[in-house]
Amino acid sequence: MQSKQNSLRIGILGGGITGLASAFYLLRAGHQVTILEARPQLGGLATHFDFGSFHWDKFYHCILTSDAPLLELIDELGLTPELRWTETKVGFFTLGRLHSMTTSLDFLRFPALSLWEKFRLGVGILYAARIQDGLALEQEPIEPWLVRIFGEGVYKKMWEPLLKCKLGEARKQTSASFIWATIRRLYSTREKGASKKECLGYVRGGYRTVFFRLVEKIQEMGGHIMTSVPVEEMRSTRNRGVSVSCGPLKMDFDCVISTVPSSALAKLTPELSAEYRAKLDAIQYMGMVCAVMVLKRKLTPYYCTNITQDLPFTGVIEMTNLISTEETNGRHLVYLPKYTSPGDPLFNATDDDVWQKFHAALKQVVPDLADDDIEQCFIFRERLVQPIPVLNYSGIVPDMESSVEHLLVANTTQIVNSTLNNNEMVKIARKAAAMVEQIAEEEAGFWPRRAGNGQSVPTKINSGPYVLPAATTTRSSSWHKSRKA
Ligand SMILES: Cc1cc2nc3c(=O)[nH]c(=O)nc-3n(C[C@H](O)[C@H](O)[C@H](O)COP(=O)(O)OP(=O)(O)OC[C@H]3O[C@@H](n4cnc5c(N)ncnc54)[C@H](O)[C@@H]3O)c2cc1C
Structure with a gap:
């Protein structure tokens, strides 16, 4: 680690990508860093799971050619040679059938829209992708904006069902900037290269490889990683630091970065001003219930199938149409995600009930899927995933510097x-x-405190350095069902 005169003692709440990346940059700048993660395994929403014969991301992830800062981090970790890029295909489940929406010809053949509507859709996407700043769109509700840009027909046939699927009731509060940002991000995958085809990437081994390397680098630079430490309270100290406690464990830092969801942060920080707390509490999240299948066969040719019909899941993500089946021991890996409100009864339903519902609907999409093709299935749930970009969102986002001195907020909000x-x-x-x-x-x-003054960063409570587990223990929110059993 670089020695530094004004080296601060930094505590980081949360061992997901934000916590670990912040730790990496701060250690490189010569600070002392301790990461406190509530769960036994690092990675947060991008963590990995042991699917039996292979490990892969618990939730699906892809990298875009336009993800410059992420690709720079991957490069700084020495992982650029592990990047793989694939031309992927997009599908739509519309009018009771799967349709390709990958090439211009597919687009022209797409049966749900008239020629005029296709023209409006194409021009609308080009227009939206070229808007540089979505700030003005934050004031526009999503529905009238989509009708204005794409016309009533395209809205009713495409956007409305997609929005219902992706946002549910939250679509009524969401601003047009959400859809603009989505179009822009997806369009950016086609911008590079002459072919204008969708090209997506991943790191060999998935985000597990990225987290392994981050942990290695953090430990090499003297960073401390503590897992199974759910921080319960934070208070300011007399010398302008922040004290963090979890049961009997108490640690003082000069500065703390919290990457945990805003509602969790509000609960564990009693000294926040009423105004700042109100900002944290104002953020609403969408949750995620996701069925994951390990299959013996390929399901569709598409990485992502969008759904414009009323089905219990938001889309079909066939990971092995992006990643090689060498990553999955020859199996096919498919995710059936459902973005939904954290109060959705699906969060309390049994895994069997969720599976029955999703499985029956999947039969509509892929009628020839036999039960014997499904080797295993899993249900994963997370209540606080996607902050809802409501109207004037940038005005309600809490500042990174919270009202508690030297407590910074760096989370998905x-x-x-x-x-x-x-x-x-x-x-x-x-x-x-x-x-x-x-x-x-x-x-x-x-x-008053500096490196070497006798008040070093607290030592780990875990014995030995943190090691990413080879196999995960099944948490109560996940469920593993062998179809053979
Ligand atoms: C279904 C799905 C698909 C996605 N697809 C993509 C994709 O294709 N591409 C992409 O780039 N991104 C994708 N993402 C988004 C990506 O996963 C997130 O951007 C990222 O994981 C957020 O990381 P984070 O570190 O900010 O938060 P998190 O990963 O949520 O990390 C926060 C951490 O804080 C910990 N924590 C909470 N409370 C406490 C406490 N009291 N004390 C200590 N620790 C605590 C949590 O356990 C967690 O580990 C997807 C996400 C989901 C859910």
Whole structure:
């Protein structure tokens, strides 16, 4: 680790990509860092899962050619040679059938829209993708904007069912900037290269490889990683630091970066001002219930199948149409995600009930799927996933500097005018690290504690260095059912 005169002791809440990337940048800048993660396994929403004969991301992830800060981090970790890029195909389940929507010819053949509607859709997408700043769109509700840009027919036949699927009732509060950001992100995958085809990437081994390398680098630079430490309370200390406690464990830091969801942060920080707390509490999240299948056969030719009919899941993501089946021991890996409100009864339904519902609907999409083709299935749930970009969202986003001195917030709610993705989180991690640097410089004369003054960063409570587990223990929210059993 680089030795540094004004090295601060930084605590980071959360061991997902934002926490680990922030730690990486701060250690590189010469600070002392301790990461506190509530769960036994690092990775947060991008963590991996042991699917039996292989490991892969618990939720599906892809990388875009336009994800510059994320690709830079991957490069800094020495993982660029492990990147793989694939031309992927897009499908639509419309009018009771699967349709390809990959090439211009597919688009012309698409049966759900008239020629005029296709023209409106094409021109509308080109127009939306060229809007540079989505800030003005934050004031427009999503529905009238889509009708204005694409026409009533395209809205009713395409956008409305897609919005119902992706946002449910939350679509009524969501601003047009959400759909603009989604179109722009997807369009950016086709911008590079002459073919204008969709090209998506992944790191060999999935995000597990990225987290392994981040952990290695963090530990090499002297960072501390503590897992199974759900922080319960944070308070300011007399010397302008932040004290963090979890049961009997108590640690003092000069500065803390919280990457945990805003509602969780509000609960564990009693000293927040009423105004700042109100901002944290104002953010609403969509949750995720996702069925994951390990199959003996390929299901569709598409990486992503969009659904414009009323089905219990939001889409079909066939991961092995992006990643090689060498990654999955020859099996096919398919996710059936459902974005929904955290109060959806699906969160309390039994895994069997969720599966029955999803399985019956999947039979409509792929009627020839035999029970014997399904080797295993799993249900994963997370209640706080996607902050809802409501009207004037940037006005309600809490500042990165909270009302508690030296407590910074760097979580997914800080994404403005973009979609939830790791590229945005790497940008936010960089911003948080830069803010710590600024604090360290501005207040250099103040800090009473410095590296080597006898008050070192607390040692790990876990024995030995943190090791990413080879196999995950099944958490109560996940369920593993062997179809053979
Ligand atoms: C279904 C799905 C698909 C996705 N697809 C993509 C994709 O294709 N491409 C892409 O780039 N991104 C994708 N994402 C988004 C990506 O997963 C997120 O951007 C990223 O994981 C967010 O990371 P984070 O570190 O900010 O938050 P999290 O991953 O939520 O990490 C926060 C951490 O804080 C911990 N924590 C909570 N409370 C406490 C506490 N009290 N004390 C200590 N620790 C605590 C949590 O356990 C968690 O590990 C997807 C997400 C989902 C759910």
